[in-house]
Amino acid sequence: xxxxxxxFVRWFILAAALCLLVSPLTGAGPALAAxxxxxxxxIFPLTGPVATAGQRCQAAVQTAVEIINNxxxxxxxxxxxxxxxxxxxxxxxxxxDSQGKxxxxxxEAERLLNQEKVWALIGAYNSSVSKPASFVAERMKRIFMCxxxxxxxxxxxxxxxxxxxxxxxxxxxxxxxxxxxxxxxxKKAGIKTLGVIYENSEFGKHAAEEAKKAAxxxxxxxxxxxxxxxxxxxxxxxxQTLKGSNPDAVFGAVLxxxxxxxxxxxxxxxxxxxxxxxxxxxxxxxxxxKQLGPDxxxxxxxxxxxxxxxxxxxxxxxxxKIFKSKTGGxxxxxxxxxxxxxxxxxxQAIEKARSLDPDKVAKTLMxxxxxxxxxxxxxxxxxxxxxxxxxxxxxxxxxxxxxxxxYPEKMADAxxxxxxxxxxxx
Amino acid sequence: METFAQVVLDGLLSGMVYALxxxxxxxxWGVMDVINFxxxxxxxIAMYVSYWLGFLANIDPVVSVIAAGVFIFIIGALTYLLxxxxxxxxxxxxxxxxxxxxxxxxxxxxxNRFSPNFLILSDxxxxxxxxxxxxxxxxxxxxxxxxxxxxxxxxxYLLINSTRFGWAVQATAMDREAAELMGIDTERIYILIFGIxxxxxxxxxxxxxxxxxxxxxxGSLFGLIAFVCVAMGGFGSIPGAFLAGLLVGVAxxxxxxxxxxxxxxxxxxxxxxxxxxxxxxxxxxW
Numbered sequence: 001x002x003x004x005x006x007x008f009v010r011w012f013i014l015a016a017a018l019c020l021l022v023s024p025l026t027g028a029g030p031a032l033a034a035x036x037x038x039x040x041x042x043i044f045p046l047t048g049p050v051a052t053a054g055q056r057c058q059a060a061v062q063t064a065v066e067i068i069n070n071x072x073x074x075x076x077x078x079x080x081x082x083x084x085x086x087x088x089x090x091x092x093x094x095x096x097d098s099q100g101k102x103x104x105x106x107x108e109a110e111r112l113l114n115q116e117k118v119w120a121l122i123g124a125y126n127s128s129v130s131k132p133a134s135f136v137a138e139r140m141k142r143i144f145m146c147x148x149x150x151x152x153x154x155x156x157x158x159x160x161x162x163x164x165x166x167x168x169x170x171x172x173x174x175x176x177x178x179x180x181x182x183x184x185x186x187k188k189a190g191i192k193t194l195g196v197i198y199e200n201s202e203f204g205k206h207a208a209e210e211a212k213k214a215a216x217x218x219x220x221x222x223x224x225x226x227x228x229x230x231x232x233x234x235x236x237x238x239x240q241t242l243k244g245s246n247p248d249a250v251f252g253a254v255l256x257x258x259x260x261x262x263x264x265x266x267x268x269x270x271x272x273x274x275x276x277x278x279x280x281x282x283x284x285x286x287x288x289x290k291q292l293g294p295d296x297x298x299x300x301x302x303x304x305x306x307x308x309x310x311x312x313x314x315x316x317x318x319x320x321k322i323f324k325s326k327t328g329g330x331x332x333x334x335x336x337x338x339x340x341x342x343x344x345x346x347x348q349a350i351e352k353a354r355s356l357d358p359d360k361v362a363k364t365l366m367x368x369x370x371x372x373x374x375x376x377x378x379x380x381x382x383x384x385x386x387x388x389x390x391x392x393x394x395x396x397x398x399x400x401x402x403x404x405x406x407y408p409e410k411m412a413d414a415x416x417x418x419x420x421x422x423x424x425x426x
Numbered sequence: 427m428e429t430f431a432q433v434v435l436d437g438l439l440s441g442m443v444y445a446l447x448x449x450x451x452x453x454x455w456g457v458m459d460v461i462n463f464x465x466x467x468x469x470x471i472a473m474y475v476s477y478w479l480g481f482l483a484n485i486d487p488v489v490s491v492i493a494a495g496v497f498i499f500i501i502g503a504l505t506y507l508l509x510x511x512x513x514x515x516x517x518x519x520x521x522x523x524x525x526x527x528x529x530x531x532x533x534x535x536x537x538n539r540f541s542p543n544f545l546i547l548s549d550x551x552x553x554x555x556x557x558x559x560x561x562x563x564x565x566x567x568x569x570x571x572x573x574x575x576x577x578x579x580x581x582x583y584l585l586i587n588s589t590r591f592g593w594a595v596q597a598t599a600m601d602r603e604a605a606e607l608m609g610i611d612t613e614r615i616y617i618l619i620f621g622i623x624x625x626x627x628x629x630x631x632x633x634x635x636x637x638x639x640x641x642x643x644x645g646s647l648f649g650l651i652a653f654v655c656v657a658m659g660g661f662g663s664i665p666g667a668f669l670a671g672l673l674v675g676v677a678x679x680x681x682x683x684x685x686x687x688x689x690x691x692x693x694x695x696x697x698x699x700x701x702x703x704x705x706x707x708x709x710x711x712w
Contacts, residue, residue: 048643051542200688227688233647236436237682237690244429244683257544257639264637267554268565291546295554423554 036089038356040065040343041112043123043133045100049231050126050256052287053335057125057148058095059326060336064343065091066322076315077373078348085351091343094118098129100230102202105129109136119356120145122342125335127151128202134162143358143365145346146386147339150280151206155387161362163382165338165345165375167391169207169279172302173214173251176277179300179395179407180249181218183275187418191274195224195247197238197262199255207253207279223247230258235265243271253279260288263295267423274419277301277395284334289398297400298420302393303334304376306403308413309394315373334393337374345370345380428561433683434676439568441675443630446575447648448655448667449582450502450626456662457599457619459518460510463525466649467532468624472498472631473640474540480547480635487636488551488570494632495625502624503617510620511613529649536642544641552636567636578629582622583664595619599662627652654698660711669709673697 042061045054069090072080084090094116098105105124112118113136120143124130130149137144143161146154152168183189194215198204204227212222224245228238239262242250250273254262259282266272278301282288286306289296303309310317319340320332332340345365350356353364369390370380377390395407397416404414451465462468472494479490509528513521547553555566586592597605598615606612631645638644655674659666674694681693701709 047537047542049544049641051641052544055542227686229688229691231643231647232691233651234436234440236440237433237679238687240429240433240436240683241687257641257644260544260546260639264554268556268563268568268637270556270563287543288546291548293548 036084036086037092038085038089038350039092039094039116039118040346041094041096041109041116041118041121041123043096043098043105043108043112043121043129044125044339045129046095046097048100049258050100053256053285053333054098054100054125056327056330056333056336057123057339059323060147060332060338060340061093061122061343062326063319063323064340064347065093067319068344068347072318075318077319077344078371079344079351085347086354086356089350089356091347098124098126098133100126100129102126102128102132106132106136109133113137113140113142118142120346120358122147122339122346125149125339126201126203127154127206130154131202134159137161141358143346143362145342147342148280148335149203151203152210153202153206155385158385161358162386163342163345163362163365163388164386165342165380165388165391166280166304166335167302167393168210168387169203169253170210170214171391172279172393173207173210174217175302175393175395175407176211176251177214177218177220179277180220180275182407182409183416183418189248189274189418191248192221193223193245193247193249194220195226195242195245195250195273196222196253197224197226197228197242197250198253199230199258200227201230203255203280204253207251211251220249224250228254228258230255232258232261235262236269238262239265239269239271242266242273243269246271247273249273249275249277251277251279252281252283254281256282256285256288259283259285260292263292263299267295270423272420272422275300276420280335283398284403286333286403287330289401289403294426295423296398297426298397298417300395300397300406300416303396303403304391304393305332305334305337305374306396307331308396308403308405309376311413312411313373313376319374341372341374341380344374345372429683432562433679435562435564436568437676437679438672439565439572439675440678441672442572442575443568443634443671444648444651444655444674445668445671446571446578446630447627448652448659448671449579449664450623451652452656452659452662452664452667453582453586453619453626454623455656456664457595458510458616460513460521461525461653462505462623463522463649464505464529464532465627465652466645466647467529467536468498468501468627468645469631469634469648470536470640470642470645471501471532472628473634473638473644474536475628476632477545477547477635477640480550481545486551487547487633491574491629491632495628498628498631499621499625501628503621505624506617506620510616514616533642540642542642544639544644545635546639547635550636565637567633570636571630571633574629574633578626579664579668582626585622586664591618651694654694656708658698658701658708660708663708663710666708666710670701 096108127149134144152170283301396403655670659670682690
């Protein structure tokens with residue numbers, strides 16, 4: 001026998017021995033099932049340019065599971081006052097990292113459902129990941145709870161097992177245009193033209209489409225359409241394109257580190273429009289806002305939650321305490337809180353259906369209106385396609401490092417700073 | 427016309443940084459025939475060094491650029507001593523795979539130690555500052571990075587072409603055995619070349635936290651563009667890498683502004699393909 005063949009035989013024997021050693025462990029599946037657990041898979045971008053947001057979304061689901069699995073009488077959300085579900089079932093989370101990439105997210109969804117045997121999925125923050133990952137779940141007739149992905153296209157697919165909590169970029173676009181109209185009316189703002197800057201992804205492209213539709217309906221002219229590659233080394237030409245067109249208002253769909261680069265590049269180019277309103281993006285990330293300091297000021301965006309909303313949502317405080325223990329003191333933001341709501345609503349549906357049959361739970365999810373003290377609207381109600389029609393958001397503006405509520409006026413706690421203060425006057 | 431000049435200026439400033447990153451890669455390839463896949467990760471580590479010195483000791487990136495350069499010099503030298511040395515004389519794929527493994531190791535180490543969160547250094551000396559000359563705006567951080575790039579690439583070029591050490595490096599690159607017979611300590615040359623190559627990218631990374639967020643993925647695209655510059659310029663040619671860096675920066679800026687922002691990297695890689703197709707050895711290759 002040659003040396004190569006001997007080596008192969010040795011490796012083969014070692015591999016076989018390992019298989020034998022490992023095989024008793026694979027029998028752990030049925031044993032765990034007997035322990036009354038419901039495995040839920042989470043898919044978030046835990047690495048990559050939007051990892052900060054992904055990690056917070058994961059921490060939000062963990063927070064919700066801690067509330068569901070244990071008794072928390074001090075917390076005023078459904079299921080907090082009892083332990084577990086269905087007379088003794090506990091939820092166990094299995095986490096996966098999508099890296100913010102659709103192909104990785106899809107592969108992780110397949111792994112979680114086929115190998116980890118999770119009962120349902122929650123995720124995936126990036127709309128571009130939620131889309132293929134939820135296709136996998138739909139094909140396998142498993143529920144996919146989507147907390148924060150905002151692409152309206154996700155709930156236009158008529159899927160049976162897909163449920164999304166966040167407002168869509170379609171509704172957000174309409175809200176943004178309403179803000180422009182409101183400013184033209186009340187402040188004689190003279191806003192006529194619009195620029196759109198967005199990452200070249202499912203989320204960004206769809207947000208831009210909706211922005212253009214809403215702008216046309218509202219009588220605004222889109223003069224700059226600026227997609228960019230996420231994770232770019234610079235955004236010079238993107239900002240020069242905006243500056244060249246000089247729109248009165250800009251809508252942005254710019255995530256994570258790209259958001260800070262965009263803001264800094266606009267400062268270097270000494271250019272600002274009168275107003276910038278952001279979709280779910282780096283704007284809502286309190287860490288970025290802190291790190292950018294005065295440069296982050298006067299930008300605006302929609303949000304389902306920020307610590308400044310506490311007076312509107314008193315139930316959040318004790319839940320946020322648990323969340324902060326997992327994030328090193330960082331509070332909920334508009335995206336992460338939606339993931340906690342997704343987990344809590346799914347748990348309520350399991351409890352109400354008194355069953356672990358995905359069909360029955362999906363039917364129950366669709367047929368009922370759910371109490372949700374962690375949501376701005378206080379309720380969750382899904383319609384055909386899986387969109388939560390009770391999803392609400394408020395337009396905020398960063399003033400002195402705080403997300404101040406600006407629009408609708410009846411929910412405002414501060415006056416808008418308009419136009420944005422120039423870079424050299426901050 | 428003013429807009430055109432601004433776009434070209436932005437491109438040149440970016441291009442000089444690409445050139446500095448590429449110079450280190452080019453040096454290592456030219457002397458040792460080793461493609462260092464961990465080059466982008468060196469940049470990322472240098473950015474972390476600069477960030478943490480700024481965050482913990484309040485040292486500005488303009489100063490900590492020296493520490494970042496020295497640190498990556500050491501990392502580069504250690505890379506040779508602990509990894510590359512064992513691949514010399516083996517098939518070229520061995521060194522390539524070893525540096526690929528090192529890249530994965532460094533990226534995951536930083537993910538583990540510093541988390542994937544992106545970090546922004548606030549209140550730097552240059553951050554947000556600009557100079558205006560006529561209608562042109564010169565962003566101070568990028569201008570400083572470009573000036574550093576010009577100085578460092580110039581010094582490396584002089585070192586290789588006008589000093590006894592440089593002649594020894596060239597002799598080693600041409601024929602290692604003959605160089606050894608002439609009394610050149612080629613092992614020492616290799617260690618220093620890996621160190622100097624690392625220092626180039628370390629200096630580039632050291633200044634970058636003045637304007638760019640730091641995170642474990644930040645070096646990937648810079649590393650890729652450095653490969654393009656080295657291949658376009660001609661493997662082993664420092665002037666070639668420098669010129670290619672400038673070409674890449676300007677092509678990226680012009681395509682991004684005049685065609686479409688999403689087109690800028692298409693233009694960069696398209697230009698690379700065109701150069702490689704028309705002149706496979708690169709602009710200055712032989």
